[in-house]
Amino acid sequence: xxxxxxxxxxxxxxxxxxxxxxxxxxxxxxxxxxxxxxxxxxxxxxxxxxxxxxxxxxxxxxxxxxxxxxxxxxxxxxxxxxxxxxxxxxxxxxxxxxxxxxxxxxxxxxxxxxxxxxxxxxxxxxxxxxxxxxxxxxxxxxxxxxxxxxxxxxxxxxxxxxxxxxxxxxxxxxxxxxxxxxxxxxxxxxxxxxxxxxxxxxxxxxxxxxxxxxxxxx
Numbered sequence: 001x002x003x004x005x006x007x008x009x010x011x012x013x014x015x016x017x018x019x020x021x022x023x024x025x026x027x028x029x030x031x032x033x034x035x036x037x038x039x040x041x042x043x044x045x046x047x048x049x050x051x052x053x054x055x056x057x058x059x060x061x062x063x064x065x066x067x068x069x070x071x072x073x074x075x076x077x078x079x080x081x082x083x084x085x086x087x088x089x090x091x092x093x094x095x096x097x098x099x100x101x102x103x104x105x106x107x108x109x110x111x112x113x114x115x116x117x118x119x120x121x122x123x124x125x126x127x128x129x130x131x132x133x134x135x136x137x138x139x140x141x142x143x144x145x146x147x148x149x150x151x152x153x154x155x156x157x158x159x160x161x162x163x164x165x166x167x168x169x170x171x172x173x174x175x176x177x178x179x180x181x182x183x184x185x186x187x188x189x190x191x192x193x194x195x196x197x198x199x200x201x202x203x204x205x206x207x208x209x210x211x212x213x214x215x216x217x218x
Contacts, residue, residue, distance in 0.1 A: 001063060001190050002026040002049065002158060008057035009044060018044055019213050020057065028157060031184040031191040033201035035218070036210035043162055045210065046194045050082050050160045051075045062158070077106055081151040083161035087143045089135045095121055095146040096131045099153045106154045120149045124179060141172035148179050152187065159183060161193045165200055177203045 008020035018041035026032055026049075036042045047053045048060055051072045060067045067075045082088075089098050099117040103110055110116040121131045124145040135143055144164060151159045161180065165173040177193075177200050184191040184205070193204060201207045207218040 001028045002192075003061040003064075004045075004049065004058070005061055006058035007045075007048065007055045007060070009041065009048065009055055014056070017056075017213065019210065019215065022058070022215050024208060024215060026158075026190050026192060028190050029184055029188045030206065031181055031204040032193065033204040033207040034192065034194045034210065035196065035198070035201050035207060038196065040210045041213075042194045042210045046160055046162055046192065049158075049192060050080050052082070079156055080158045080160060081106075081154050081156040083144075083147050083151060083159065083164050085163040085166040087135075087147045089143060089146060089150075091134075091136050093135065094132050095126055095135055095138070095149070098135060098146060099150055102150045103153050106156065108153065108155050110153065117153055120153045121146065123152070124149045140167045141169075141176070144168060144172070144176055145179070148176065148183070151189075152183060157189050159189050159191045161191070163194060163196065165195065165197060170199075173197070173200065174203075 004022050004024045007022040008017055010017040034042045034046065048055050051067050062070060062079055090101060096117055099120060118131060126145055130138060130142065135146060165176055168176060180191050180193060183189050193200065195201055208215050209218050
C-alpha cells in the first residue's frame, strides 16, 4: 500500500542527515510502530508518510504512485488520516459535529450521514449524551476516541498517529491501541503509530526502530 523508497531527509546540509536511503513498506490490514529516542527523526519521517512534508531524497509511493504526482493536497485530503497527540478536534464543536465536518471536508462516501457518524462514535464508547456535548467537556481519553472515530468515519485507507497515547494513562493507552488494531484488522486500513512507549509498540504487528540514523525492524 505505502512504500518509502530511498528516502532521505536533512535540514540544511546533506551530510548532516536525520536518515537516508530508507526503504520500508507498509501493508493494508496491518499496524506498525515507529520507535526511537526523542529527536531521532521519527515524527519527521511520519510527516513525510502523511504528506505533511516532502523528503529531500527519494519517493513516497501510495498504491505504487508517487504522492507528488497524486498531489500532496489531494493525498492528504483523500488517502491519509492523521491522529495527533493533541487530538486536533474543533474545540467549539460536539464530537458528532467534528465527525460530520471531517466527513464533509474529505468527501467521504458517508458525508452528511449523522446516523453513520453516531455509530462510529458509539463503537468507541461515546454515548448519545457525550456526542452532543462540546468536546472540551470530555476527558482526554474520550477526546482521543473521538479523534480515532474520525479516522473510522472517513474513507482514507492510511491512518498515521503521532504519539496518540502520550496524554493517556495506562488503561486508556491499552484501549486506544486496541482501537487502532481494530481499524487495521477489521477495516483493512494501514495504521502507522509513532511512539516512545514499548507497550504500545508491542501491541502492533510490526515495529521499526530509528536509531543512529538507521531504520531496522525489531
